[in-house]
Amino acid sequence: MRISVIGCGYLGAVHAAAMADLGHDVVGIDVDAGKVALLSEGRTPFYEPGLDELLRSGLASGRLRFSTDIGEAAGAEVHFIAVGTPQSANDNSADMSYVDSAVEALIPHLSPGNLLVGKSTVPVGTAERLSSWVSERVPGVMLAWNPEFLREGFAVQDTLSPDRIVYGLPAGGNSDTAERLLDAVYAEALAAATPKVATDFATAELVKAAANAFLATKISFINAMAEVSEAVGADVTRLADAIGYDARIGRRFLNAGVGFGGGCLPKDIRAFAARAEELGVGESVAFLREVEAINLRRRARVVQLVEEHCEGSLAGRRIAVLGATFKPDSDDVRDSPALDVAAALRAGGAELTVTDPQGIENARRRHPELHYEADTDTALVGAEIVVLLTEWKEYRRLEPAQTLRRTGVDRPLIIDARNCLDPEAWRAAGWQYRGLGRS
Structure with a gap:
């Protein structure tokens, strides 16, 4: 099929490359000439495992190209809108200007x-509003909503082999035609028995909002249990193991730590709550305010733990921070708990060194006052306290005794803000270990 993808940021670039890999003829459109030039060379303006290879393959096959000219979308059968919906500058609602502008530019x-x-x-x-708008301007054009469920670090896999596909379809006679076109787009995934949910516009839009809200709630729940565990001397990781065996609950994402972040989950749950208020059902999702409050408290708790081990004063204390991105396998530092904690420690007077495998340049743009070091061992040399804030594989695999010998850490104390290390192994190697919600 001939497909256009409007917006070639994180979502759009991955989607365009994946659609070309599935055999479609794809053009990606973006107003940012620099971004288009990079993508046209098979390079991404962000880090996502496997995407560069997918881009180069699509470009080499001739099935994938990028342009700044919206006119290049003409002739495509299916047009995907994949632009950003950032938080509004004035409140918690989603800024829809990029979506509206993309549709307006595409209509001719x-x-x-x-x-x-x-x-x-x-x-x-949104889908109902846009459907009416488009059909008035170009009769015979159909609209559907097909929410994305990408995880940064796994976006290529999630697009090529999704765990479900959701269609929000128009009411009336166009529904079957729109569904057939989407089935053709996703033929390979559907042939692999990927579950498909075909529903109405509003339900499809709510699926994404509800999924994000549930995930955020699950993460904040176990972090609330970490607060209680610390108060009574319990171990939140063993608590999570025990309740995770219950099939109704499950163990995934019951990982207490410094909390969630990124450019999507925090702003999406705020926008969901704001929209619920507009609809007069704000009380139904009022719990999301506490979900966010718990999440933000975890960042403050890490700073507090460091202060406790510095006898109440951070001034002049040499601290090494492992991780700047909001999660591993990404260079995204938007609303990053790791970077927030690092900035707070620096503001408290600490002599701070931050290291990260992929996020240093993005972190430097947001917090140029911090000192960064690309090499992990170099970042640790002379540190009094090591704070692990992003669970990159290379940090999880650090061998505690060798790390101590190689770096000459001045005071072998590690605060594991992701609870991803083996406490006994680190203690046996001579380190003092502190986790969140662990005795």
């Missing part, structure tokens, strides 16, 4: 029978 290049497909995370009601 649509033809009857085309399918416009939203992938951006939007407030419920």
Whole structure:
């Protein structure tokens, strides 16, 4: 099929490359000429494992190209809208200006029978509004909503082999036609028995919002249990193991630590709550305010732990921070708990060194006042306290005795803010170990 993808940021670039890999003829459109030039060379402006290889393969096959000219979308059968929906500058609602602008720019290049497909995370009601707007301007054009469920670090896998596909379809006679077109787009995944949920616009929009809200709640729940565990001397990791055996609960994402972050989850749950308020059902999701409050408290708790081990004063204390990104296998530092904690420690007077395998340049742009070091061992030399804030594989695999010998850590104390290390192994090697919610 001929496909256009409007917006080639994180979501759009991955989607365009994956669609080309599935055999479609794809053009990715973006207003950022620098981004388009990079993508056209098979390079990404962000780090995502496997994406560069997928891009180069698509470009070499001739099935993938990128352009700044929206006119290049003309002739495509299916047009995906994959632009950002950042938090509004004035409140917690989603800024829909990029979505609206993309649709407005695309309208002159649509033809009857085309399918416009939203992938951006939007407030419920957006698809219905856009459907009416588009059909008035270009009769015969259909609209559907196909929410994305990408995990940074696994985005290529999640697009090529999704765990489910959701269609929000228009009411009336166009529903079957829109569904057939989407089935053709995702033919390979559907042939592999990927579950498909075909539903109405509002439900499809709510699926994404509800999934994010549930995930955030699950993470904050176990972090709330970490607060209680610390108060009574319990071990939250063993608590999570025990309740995780219950099939109704499950162990995944019951990992207490410094909390969630990134460019999507925090702003999406805020936008969901804001939209619920607009709809008059704000009380139904009022718990999300406490979910976010718990999440932010975890960052403050890490700073507090460091202060406790510095006898109440951070001034002049040499601290090494492992991790700047909000999660491993990404260079994304947006709303990063790790970077927030590092900045707070520096503001308290600590002599801080931050290291990260992929996120240093992005972190430096946000916090140029911090000192960065690319090499882990160099970052640890002379440190009094080591704080692990992002669970990169190379940090989880650090051998405690060798690390102590190689780096000459001045005071072997590690604060494991992700609870991803083996406490007994580190203690046996001569380190003092502190986790979150662990005795």
